[in-house]
Each structure stands twice: as structure tokens, then as C-alpha cells.
Amino acid sequence: MELSGGQIVVQCLKDEGVEFLFGYPGGAVLHLYDALFHQEDVKHILVRHEQAAVHSADAYARATGKPGVVLVTSGPGATNAVTGIATAYMDSIPMVIISGQVSTPVIGSDAFQEVDMIGITRPCVKHNFLVKNVADLAETLKKAFHIATTGRPGPVVVDIPKDITDPKIKIPYKYPKKITMRSYNPAVKGHTGQIKKAVELLLSAQRPIIYAGGGVILGDGNKELIKLAQTLGYPITLTLMGLGAYPATDKQFVGMLGMHGTYEANMAMHESDVIIAIGARFDDRVTGRLTEFCPYAKIIHIDIDPASIAKTVKVDIPIVGEVKSVLKDMLELIKDSEIKTNPKALAAWWKQIAQWRDVQCLEYDRNSGLIKPQYVIEQLYQVTKGDAIVTSDVGQHQMFAAQYYPFDKPRRWINSGGLGTMGFGLPAAIGVKLAYPELDVACVTGEASIQMCIQELSTALQYKTPVKIINLNNRYMGMVRQWQEFSYESRYSHSYMDTIPDFVKLAEAYGHVGIRIDKPEEVRSALEQAFALKDRTVFLDIITDRTENVYPMIEAGKAHHEMKLRVALGTSTDRELA
Amino acid sequence: MRHIISILIENEAGALSRVAGLFSARGYNIESLTVAPTEDPSLSRMTLVTRGNDDIIEQITKQLNKLIDVVKLIDLVETPHVERELMLVKIKTTQETREEIKRTTDIFRGNIIDVTAHSYVVEMTGPSDKLDAFVSAIAADNIIEVVRSGTTGISRGEKGLHL
Ligand SMILES: Cc1cc2nc3c(=O)[nH]c(=O)nc-3n(C[C@H](O)[C@H](O)[C@H](O)COP(=O)(O)OP(=O)(O)OC[C@H]3O[C@@H](n4cnc5c(N)ncnc54)[C@H](O)[C@@H]3O)c2cc1C
Numbered sequence: 001m002e003l004s005g006g007q008i009v010v011q012c013l014k015d016e017g018v019e020f021l022f023g024y025p026g027g028a029v030l031h032l033y034d035a036l037f038h039q040e041d042v043k044h045i046l047v048r049h050e051q052a053a054v055h056s057a058d059a060y061a062r063a064t065g066k067p068g069v070v071l072v073t074s075g076p077g078a079t080n081a082v083t084g085i086a087t088a089y090m091d092s093i094p095m096v097i098i099s100g101q102v103s104t105p106v107i108g109s110d111a112f113q114e115v116d117m118i119g120i121t122r123p124c125v126k127h128n129f130l131v132k133n134v135a136d137l138a139e140t141l142k143k144a145f146h147i148a149t150t151g152r153p154g155p156v157v158v159d160i161p162k163d164i165t166d167p168k169i170k171i172p173y174k175y176p177k178k179i180t181m182r183s184y185n186p187a188v189k190g191h192t193g194q195i196k197k198a199v200e201l202l203l204s205a206q207r208p209i210i211y212a213g214g215g216v217i218l219g220d221g222n223k224e225l226i227k228l229a230q231t232l233g234y235p236i237t238l239t240l241m242g243l244g245a246y247p248a249t250d251k252q253f254v255g256m257l258g259m260h261g262t263y264e265a266n267m268a269m270h271e272s273d274v275i276i277a278i279g280a281r282f283d284d285r286v287t288g289r290l291t292e293f294c295p296y297a298k299i300i301h302i303d304i305d306p307a308s309i310a311k312t313v314k315v316d317i318p319i320v321g322e323v324k325s326v327l328k329d330m331l332e333l334i335k336d337s338e339i340k341t342n343p344k345a346l347a348a349w350w351k352q353i354a355q356w357r358d359v360q361c362l363e364y365d366r367n368s369g370l371i372k373p374q375y376v377i378e379q380l381y382q383v384t385k386g387d388a389i390v391t392s393d394v395g396q397h398q399m400f401a402a403q404y405y406p407f408d409k410p411r412r413w414i415n416s417g418g419l420g421t422m423g424f425g426l427p428a429a430i431g432v433k434l435a436y437p438e439l440d441v442a443c444v445t446g447e448a449s450i451q452m453c454i455q456e457l458s459t460a461l462q463y464k465t466p467v468k469i470i471n472l473n474n475r476y477m478g479m480v481r482q483w484q485e486f487s488y489e490s491r492y493s494h495s496y497m498d499t500i501p502d503f504v505k506l507a508e509a510y511g512h513v514g515i516r517i518d519k520p521e522e523v524r525s526a527l528e529q530a531f532a533l534k535d536r537t538v539f540l541d542i543i544t545d546r547t548e549n550v551y552p553m554i555e556a557g558k559a560h561h562e563m564k565l566r567v568a569l570g571t572s573t574d575r576e577l578a
Numbered sequence: 579m580r581h582i583i584s585i586l587i588e589n590e591a592g593a594l595s596r597v598a599g600l601f602s603a604r605g606y607n608i609e610s611l612t613v614a615p616t617e618d619p620s621l622s623r624m625t626l627v628t629r630g631n632d633d634i635i636e637q638i639t640k641q642l643n644k645l646i647d648v649v650k651l652i653d654l655v656e657t658p659h660v661e662r663e664l665m666l667v668k669i670k671t672t673q674e675t676r677e678e679i680k681r682t683t684d685i686f687r688g689n690i691i692d693v694t695a696h697s698y699v700v701e702m703t704g705p706s707d708k709l710d711a712f713v714s715a716i717a718a719d720n721i722i723e724v725v726r727s728g729t730t731g732i733s734r735g736e737k738g739l740h741l
């Protein structure tokens with residue numbers, strides 16, 4: 001089969017089994033777009049901004065486990081994609097981003113719409129390629145998919161100059177079935193000796209805790225994680241990125257840890273004597289002040305990326321390998337081990353944890369007469385029977401969603417954790433809905449975040465992706481306002497917008513349903529109505545208590561046992577903002 | 579402590595900038611860096627001298643290993659090794675100083691590879707501290723130009739860094 005470069009790209013995507021290509025055309029990719037015309041296998045989703053193309057594809061990847069694929073033009077198309085690429089990079093999401101480039105003879109001449117995409121994206125990709133010869137195209141794309149989806153996943157950029165896709169130059173096409181690279185061989189199995197040591201330490205623990213993260217979801221190791229936790233009977237906490245890797249409604253789950261984690265999770269971390277970290281990277285939002293991090297604990301750390309181990313926190317037993325494989329090996333060893341867990345110590349530990357739970361750190365004022373954001377999320381959970389895929393933007397609403405929507409399954413909670421990219425939520429919801437048309441998809445957002453990719457309402461109409469937008473409208477950049485309240489004596493410097501659009505009219509202008517809710521008693525019925533409108537995108541603009549804060553909170557420079565809790569119930573509602 | 583990290587890397591356009599970019603992005607320091615293709619033209623050998631405590635060096639080697647183009651690396655300081663640097667120094671000469679400079683060059687086993695009425699170019703190889711010593715043995719006023727390649731090195735014994 002003789003194909004042009006443009007046709008080769010499309011054929012490679014077909015051979016990779018790519019369902020959706022999120023993109024936006026322009027001069028440098030016109031040959032490619034021509035090759036996309038008159039074919040149905042790869043469905044092109046035309047976004048309204050390249051950043052959204054990347055977020056949609058990224059969320060598709062998070063929800064399905066398959067790589068997300070993007071096509072953008074050179075210059076401004078490429079730079080618009082960069083925020084999305086960095087977002088995927090920070091959360092280790094498998095993606096292939098194809099960017100157009102000016103023709104090879106003019107590269108470096110400041111040609112029209114030329115940017116050094118390879119240079120710009122180098123620090124925020126797992127790898128990138130500039131294709132300089134059409135004969136290398138198929139193999140390069142194969143490598144890109146291979147690198148993106150194996151080891152620690154991540155985005156890979158393939159920059160393709162226009163002349164490489166020239167329809168006049170045709171060459172024989174063959175897509176490599178497999179690829180081996182001498183410089184890239186990620187570990188799979190963990191070191192047997194290390195695993196053995198880890199199991200011994202784990203079984204002899206008195207106050208153990210399992211701390212698992214996004215790596216469990218990325219590596220599809222949730223079944224093994226559940227097995228491990230339930231075999232041992234140990235408490236388990238999850239990072240923001242790990243939510244859903246272990247059922248949140250199970251009694252062994254003590255909640256999320258870290259800056260806005262639960263009292264019980266953070267206290268249990270602080271007091272523990274053995275921690276097993278599984279696919280989690282000791283992020284600064286999780287550890288708090290490093291010098292006081294888990295002072296009594298010996299730490300086991302399982303991660304596929306050696307560079308994640310001992311980066312910020314020293315560990316006692318490092319294990320480099322895939323979660324799934326390492327946990328399987330551990331479970332085998334535990335089964336045959338002569339050492340058994342210590343039921344007496346464990347009972348005392350659970351008793352201590354029960355006392356921490358009694359603090360009820362997530363309780364909030366239910367009688368304020370105002371719509372509490374927490375209440376909205378609780379109702380969302382009930383209306384969707386806990387079975388929706390929830391995407392979010394960045395801010396207080398994101399934390400409320402994480403705290404008050406217990407996720408029992410992996411790949412149901414889709415958010416930007418590492419980069420914290422406002423604007424992620426809506427395009428993410430669209431990407432997810434394309435992957436799972438039959439599931440309820442909710443985008444929990446704030447009135448500031450939603451405006452960063454609001455134009456995607458138009459994409460949602462074109463591709464009939466009926467997502468439900470839950471706008472927790474507190475008329476503030478709430479998360480910023482909260483920090484200003486705590487750390488800047490309530491000087492609310494530019495964390496407020498005087499002109500917030502009429503979201504109902506906006507939604508209607510884009511061809512969707514808009515509903516504004518400002519009474520607590522309307523919340524439930526509005527949510528029911530929204531989800532009953534199966535084939536419509538619904539924008540719920542919910543006017544929430546503008547003074548609400550996210551608790552607990554470990555403020556900057558504080559340790560796990562120094563959480564700020566909601567002072568006294570009821571005090572937050574009547575208070576005037578200074 | 580000073581470390582000499584010797585890297586076998588795919589000889590691809592941009593491989594050098596990946597390494598340099600990694601160091602600047604993560605705030606690691608590079609004292610010197612040398613690169614050239616090996617006997618296998620598809621591979622380059624890079625020698626990088628850096629400083630840092632054990633934790634930083636551990637992160638540096640892990641992050642370098644994580645680069646897709648990096649095939650293998652070793653920290654030469656951890657094994658018996660030899661290290662060499664090449665230096666070219668252009669020195670101002672006068673009738674009176676010529677003999678003295680020549681003698682010093684001989685003591686350091688350097689070669690004079692260019693001579694004009696008023697200058698010498700001295701070529702010298704050796705460990706970096708020997709080159710430092712030579713430079714300080716020449717009166718600063720007389721030095722016109724110093725060019726150094728940066729350290730390169732190799733482990734002792736029959737084992738080598740290859741595929
Ligand atoms: C406003 C805001 C507030 C936040 N507050 C919190 C908070 O309170 N608590 C919190 O936890 N986070 C919080 N975050 C998120 C935080 O910034 C980090 O993104 C998050 O903690 C990282 O999660 P993780 O450790 O699970 O790592 P991830 O970023 O999910 O990384 C996964 C790790 O697993 C490894 N891995 C990947 N695949 C595999 C595999 N197959 N096998 C083994 N290992 C694998 C990777 O190498 C990596 O080390 C907040 C973010 C924002 C924006």
C-alpha cells in the first residue's frame with residue numbers, strides 16, 4: 001500500500017485503534033485534514049480552542065485507560081495546546097499530540113506560524129519527536145504510542161512539518177506491530193528480595209496505613225489493592241489522584257489525606273509506624289512540612305518510576321515496578337508467610353482511628369438557609385446513585401467534590417491534580433461523555449473556572465454530549481479568597497469579579513438548558529430534572545454560600561497533625577466577610 | 579561532592595538539549611559537559627561534571643536515566659577511573675619570559691603547538707586540577723586566552739559502558 005504522509009498518519013491512528021481525534025485545523029495540518037476527510041474510523045472532534053482538545057483527549061484517557069489523541073496546527077495551535085499537555089504530564093496521562101510544523105526547508109527561519117514546539121514542550125512531555133523524513137513517520141508514531149502508554153505514562157508530542165504530509169509523495173506503508181527501543185525498557189516486576197522485606201515489615205506493623213495514589217488507577221491495580229487492604233485489615237487513605245482506587249464507602253477507607261484530607265487520614269499518617277505508599281508520589285500537598293512528615297514511620301514505596309522514590313521523602317524499602325505485578329507478588333508472599341498480622345495491636349489502632357473519626361471533620365452547618373456547596377455535592381451523589389463520572393475544575397468546588405462524593409470505582413473522578421488547571425472540567429466532561437455515552441457525566445465547577453473553557457459549550461452541542469454542569473457559584477475565586485482570608489488578613493485582592501455573566505442565558509445561547517438555583521430546597525429537584533434530561537446539556541448555576549471554606553486544611557508549612565478544623569459548627573454561616 | 583557522570587545516549591538531534599534542559603529546569607548545576615559520537619555513530623558519549631550531596635546526585639542520575647534517549651550511565655566517581663581534560667592556553671611571551679614558560683610547560687608535560695614572536699599556544703591534558711595548577715603557575719598578566727574541553731573520563735579495568 002502506497003500512502004502519502006497525511007494518509008500514513010490517519011492509517012497509523014486506525015491501526016492503533018484510535019476512536020477519537022480531538023483537534024483544530026490550520027495551514028500546517030491541511031494535508032492531514034484532507035486525509036481525514038471521507039473516512040469514518042477515526043472520529044474527529046472539532047473543539048473551539050486547542051487547550052480544550054488536549055483536556056478532552058486527556059479526560060478520555062483518564063476515563064478509559066486508552067491513550068488520548070490530539071491534532072493541532074503549528075504556531076498558535078501548538079502553543080494553545082501547551083497548557084493541556086502540561087496538565088497531562090503532571091498527572092502522568094498517556095497521550096499522543098500531533099502538531100503541525102512549517103515545512104522542513106524553512107524551519108528556523110521564523111516562518112509564518114513557526115514555533116519551536118519541540119523546545120517549548122520538552123519540559124512537559126514524556127518525550128517528543130520532530131519527524132524529518134516521511135519514511136520515519138509510521139515508526140515514530142508507533143514509538144509515540146509505545147512510550148505514552150508504557151512505564152509511567154505521559155504525553156508524547158509528534159511534530160510533523162507540512163512537507164512530510166505532502167499528498168504528492170507516496171511511500172509504501174507498514175505499521176510496526178511491536179517496537180523495541182534499546183534506550184527505553186521500563187521495569188515491570190519488582191525486586192523479589194525487596195518485596196519480601198516489605199511484606200515482613202508490613203506484617204509486623206502495629207499502626208500501619210496504606211497510602212495509595214494515582215499510580216494504582218493508571219496501572220489498573222485497584223483489584224490487587226483492595227485484596228491487599230482486605231487481607232491485611234489495615235486502614236487505607238488515598239490521594240486526590242487515587243480516589244476510586246479503593247471503595248470510599250468501605251469501612252477501611254479513612255478518606256483522602258493531605259492539605260484538605262480528613263482528620264483521621266492525616267492523624268493516622270502522622271501516628272503510623274509503617275506506611276506502604278503505592279503509586280503515590282509524596283506531593284507537597286500531601287506531605288505538609290517535610291521535617292515533621294510521619295515521624296514514627298518506616299516507609300515502603302512502590303512506584304514504577306525510580307525518580308519518584310526518595311525524591312522528597314526518604315524511604316526504607318523502595319520497590320520499583322508496576323503496582324499490579326508487585327501487589328500480586330506481595331499477596332502471594334503474605335499468603336504463605338509465617339508472620340501474621342497482630343490482631344491486638346490492630347484493634348487498638350482501629351480504636352484510635354475511631355476516635356479521630358468522631359471529630360467528624362467534614363460536618364458542616366446544615367441549617368444556614370444558604371446553599372452549602374457540600375450539600376450540593378451530597379445531593380449530586382444521591383441523584384446519580386454514586387455512579388456518575390465526575391470531572392472538576394480547580395478550586396474549592398474541586399475539594400468539595402473530592403470530599404463529599406465517595407467514589408467506589410476507579411476512573412470515575414477526573415480532575416487536574418498536579419498542575420491544577422482551571423478550565424479543565426468542561427472539556428474533560430465532553431471527552432468522558434464521548435467515551436461513555438450511557439453514563440451520567442457531571443462537571444463540578446466554579447464561576448471563575450468555567451469561564452476558562454466556556455466556549456466548549458459549543459462543542460458539546462455539535463457532538464451531542466449531554467453533560468451536566470454543576471456550577472458552584474460563590475461569586476469568588478473561592479480557593480484564592482480562602483487563602484487570603486487565612487494568610488492575608490482578609491485582603492481579597494482581585495479574587496472577585498464584578499461582572500459574572502448570566503449563565504442561564506449563556507447556556508441557552510449555546511443551545512443548552514440553563515437553570516439558576518438559589519434556595520437549598522430547590523437543589524435536589526433541579527439535579528433530578530437535569531439528569532432526567534438525558535439528551536440535553538444542562539447548566540445548573542447554583543448560588544452557594546460565598547463565605548464557605550474548605551476544611552480541614554493543613555496550611556503552608558504545617559504538618560499532618562496541625563490541621564485547621566472548622567472552628568465550631570454554625571459560625572461560618574452568619575459571618576460577614578471582612 | 580564532585581561527580582563525573584558518563585552517559586551513553588542516542589545520537590539524535592536534540593539529545594544534548596534534553597540533558598541541558600533537565601539540569602536548568604531542576605536547578606542542578608553543570609560544571610562541565612563534553613559530547614561526541616562514539617565508535618558506533620548512532621550513539622554519543624557525554625561526560626558531565628556536577629556537584630551535589632548524595633540525595634541530589636541520586637535524583638540527577640534517576641532523572642537522566644528517565645530521559646528516553648539515555649541508554650546507560652555511570653557515575654565514574656563510584657569506580658576506579660581515569661579522567662582527563664584538554665586545555666589550550668595562549669600565552670604572551672617576551673625575550674625574557676620565553677625560556678621560563680617553556681620550562682614550566684615541560685614540567686607539566688605540555689606541548690607548545692604554536693609559536694609567534696610574541697606568543698605561545700600550549701596544549702596540555704591531564705586531570706582538571708593539574709591544568710588549574712599550570713594556569714596559576716603562569717603570571718596572570720601573560721595569559722591571553724584559556725580554552726578547556728571539560729573533563730572526560732573512563733573507568734579502569736576491562737569493563738566498559740556499552741550496549
Ligand atoms: C487545589 C488543589 C488542592 C489539592 N489538595 C490535595 C490534597 O489535599 N490531597 C492530595 O492528595 N492531593 C491534593 N492535590 C493534588 C496534588 O497536587 C497532587 O496532584 C496529588 O497529591 C498527587 O497524587 P499522587 O501522589 O497519587 O500521584 P500521581 O500524580 O497520580 O502520580 C502517580 C504516581 O504513581 C506512579 N505510577 C504510575 N503508574 C504506575 C504503575 N503502573 N505502577 C506503579 N506506579 C505507577 C507514578 O510514577 C507516580 O509517582 C490538590 C490539588 C489541587 C489543585
Ligand SMILES: Cc1ncc(C[n+]2csc(CCOP(=O)(O)OP(=O)(O)O)c2C)c(N)n1
Nearest residue numbers: 395396397422446447448449476477478479
Ligand atoms: C489557569 C489557572 N489560573 C489560576 C489558578 C489559581 N487558582 C486556583 S483556584 C482559583 C479560583 C477558582 O475559582 P472558582 O472556579 O470560582 O472556584 P471556587 O474556588 O470558587 O470553588 C484560582 C484563580 C489556577 N489554578 N489555574
Ligand SMILES: [Mg+2]
Nearest residue numbers: 446447476478
Ligand atoms: Mg467561585
